[in-house]
Amino acid sequence: MIDQNLWIVKTVSDEDRAYKSIEGYNDTTKSTYNYDDSVPNHRQLKVGDVIIIVNKIKILGFAKVESIATEKGLKIRRKCPHCGATNYDARLHKSPLYRCNRGHEFDEPIEETVDSIKFKAEYPSTFIEPSRDFSISEIRPYYKRNYNRNLSIQALDVKFLEEIFPAMSRQFFVRNSYPGPDESAELLPIATENPYQLSNVDERAIINSQIKARRGQRAFRMKLMTRYGERCMVTGCKIKDILEAAHISPYRGVKDNNIHNGLILRSDVHTLFDLDLIGIEPDRLEVKIADTLKGSSYDKYDGVALQCGHSIQPSTDALRARWQSFQRRKESSP
Incomplete structure (x- = not known):
């Protein structure tokens, strides 16, 4: 702060x-x-x-x-004609029409x-x-x-x-910071990335038997911004400090830090996406919100197109798997 x-x-x-x-x-x-x-x-x-x-x-x-x-x-300033005060209130049911904060009453201010x-x-x-x-x-x-x-x-x-x-x-x-063992690694050219292969194998290292490390998150974020631009792909927000790298298929190992498996999202949208309260329809790349968000400020994003070019779209397989998760969450909600 x-x-x-x-x-x-x-x-x-x-x-x-x-x-x-x-x-x-x-x-x-x-x-x-x-x-x-x-x-x-x-x-x-x-x-x-x-x-x-x-x-x-x-x-x-x-x-x-x-x-x-x-x-x-230039601007026009209006003042009490008696004392020059600029703070005065209009009186709806009394005459004269105005009364300044020093108690003077008048119908016409001076300009x-x-x-x-x-x-x-x-x-x-x-x-x-x-x-x-x-x-x-x-x-x-x-x-x-x-x-x-x-x-x-x-x-x-x-x-x-x-x-x-x-x-x-x-x-x-809160400034986004993603320290990791390889956070200073040089970015690989986008063309050298292989297509993302969806897998359920969990390769994460276990730290203190509870914490699963997200290795390479900073480099992942930088590569996504190089690919998609420094803006939220749902809201269009361009404040870099609150933009985060979101995994489409949940992170289970360094293989998931593949640019085809990522989106740049504003921090609150990232949270809602992780909770399957915001989904992305994989064929039309259309944003959808859960019923629990209807009537909220997120209504305006329901139905908008994901902000990415035709030639640099995220993995369809990853989006389809995540869309199914969103649908299951939606169906199970009361």
Whole structure:
């Protein structure tokens, strides 16, 4: 978790904003977050930081910032005509229409055009919707500083994800590392690999009578990324830190570290694939999700095509055997 921070970023639509002292930021919740140099913490938010996007009521999603674009521009700032305060609320049933945080009431704010540096944090490949509704009121104990409803970007203790959304914590904060006896081995040219032969013979070394070593995992991951690209083959996620090498036919020995027996998957998708909650139809290379995932954020991947070229597809035999395992799991589920 070095050099990574966790932030709450609040997005509010024009219709929902209680006060309109500045123009809206035109956020696209699932891919971009916009702010400017008037927003506290605008310089602290960095590429690689994890953000939790919220509105006034609940969490909308989680993401890892992939890039931040900046540009100079102008913006309209609206202020209380009595004291110049920029924080004021619209009053729905009283007149005058507005009341500032210093108690002044008025119908028309004064406007000024000021220079501005605009920021756009982008995360199109890492956004994940929450699996359940979660009220922002439940986040308050985890703010690093006291909660302030007027701040759009606020620092959060990483314990929030560790304790409430541990899967998100593992996905966004844990760097993948696969040490092994041959982790520094040079990569073999892809053309020298023999076709993958499906086998049920278990060749794994037993360590302390319990742990089965995964030898060569790092080299296996690197070869798969060379073959398929540095992206999740299901979601398209390009954050290398959370991409893992997944075995189609379960690992039983070094022979299974064959590039035809592997996929590059985002860490959470890898887990679901290992649990046979996500399957890949071997003939059409179509992703399917188990019934237990229906209605979740994984719905959008049901029926999508596995991201690989026609000439570099994984082993059909391995996919077919794994598909049968997925089907058996599906049939046995209540």
